[in-house]
Amino acid sequence: MTAPEQRAPKQDRSRLTRERLLGASIDLLATQGWAATTVGAVAAAAGVSRGAAQHHFPTREDLITAALLHMIEQRIEDVRNVGLDLPEPGPERTVAVVRLIVQHYTSDLFKAALHVWTAAASDPALRDRVLPLENHMSREVLAIAASALGRDPADVRVRRPLQATLDLARGLGLADVLSDDSARREKVIRYWAETIDLVLAQNPETSAEDVTSATF
Amino acid sequence: MTAPEQRAPKQDRSRLTRERLLGASIDLLATQGWAATTVGAVAAAAGVSRGAAQHHFPTREDLITAALLHMIEQRIEDVRNVGLDLPEPGPERTVAVVRLIVQHYTSDLFKAALHVWTAAASDPALRDRVLPLENHMSREVLAIAASALGRDPADVRVRRPLQATLDLARGLGLADVLSDDSARREKVIRYWAETIDLVLAQNPETSAEDVTSATF
Secondary structure (H helix, E strand, O other), rough: OOOOOOHHHHHHHHHHHHHHOOOOHHHHHHHOOOOOOHHHHHHHHOOOOOHHHHHOOOHHHHHHHHHHHHHHHHHHHHHHHHOOOOOOHHHHHHHHHHHHHHHHHHHHHHHHHHHHHHHHHOOOOHHHHHHHHHHHHHHHHHHHHHOOOOOOOOOOHHHHOOOHHHHHHHHHHHHHOOOOOHHHHHHHHHHHHHHHHHHHHHHOOOOOOHOOOOOO | OOOOOOOHOOOOOOOHHHHHHHHHHHHHHHOOOHHHHHHHHHHHHHHOOOHHHHHHOOHHHHHHHHHHHHHHHHHHHHHHHHHHHOOOHHHHHHHHHHHHHHOOOOHHHHHHHHHHHHHHHHHHHHHHHHHHHHHHHHHHHHHHHHOOOOOOOOOHHHHHHHHHHHHHHHHHHHHHHHHHHHHHHHHHHHHHHHHHHHHHHHHHOOHHHHHHHHOO
């Protein structure tokens, strides 16, 4: 930001405090898990007083959903930027698009989000807050991926393989939590990209009924 | 078991206590999460004294890895039994095989296992205990699926799509934690089964290099 220090120092400090709290939340979630990520622990990790933290985020749920949203927006921006710099159209571009989606789900954000999702599994109120974030992220990533392939995300023949790619990526992200799965994952990515190319090449033969079927 | 009550009542009681503790562990994990699943809480839920519980399972990690292994063995048996009763070979059989794998990852066992995996993400000692269980389960489910498709699981052209199916199923299981995802999931299952049939039909055209490449 370019606002002079003397013009809005209070707002700047407030924004900085907020961002430090959000960043510390993601770090703590990814490394220590849900139980350890209290407002007090996040405030301490961020070097912020507990009172200041609670001024910004009255509850842990407020803090953590804000942190997830903040990270999701950053990640979508990252994915969008990488999506602008892919190989020429062809098999390697499809591989790059699948890899882009999978990397999104093997990031630190995913590891942080996994702790929140798992906690949400036994906490309906948290689930109601997390689900719209997840849907928002999926829609954005899917649209970026379709665009990178030069395809229409509204076309069910495109949306299906890409939606399945998001599901695959989530599963690969989960496997990565238990062990460094990167060598195997790269093979799955290449194999999966080949199947997408094969399916998209079949498009003209897709039945009309299939094309007009409801959302996926 | 057919052993008469008077012959081995103590062993029977011991086995029964053990099984009740294992079942209560899975229930508590799936519904309350990792933090709530202590040896004491499991003992109370199973109606077993804490001392008896600790006699069987000195630590929480002992209890929970035993519970996971017990459930995994049961689930593999379930998958094997369903695998014997599938539609005739053809597209619907492939759909049934994919659905079988996906159901495995949307079961209560998966929800219990997810809590353990997530806890293991920040706990290397737990991770070392959980990883062999997960690998064992994946191998068995993959072998059953290959057999149900009348294919050789050692053939890389078969192992690849089935391995990707396991990854996809894990991702679908994770999505199911946040919302009832069953209608969308069924469409993904059908899409992926059609893709597998398409890929397997291409087998004769697979290059020799591809066929002989290393394990997936």
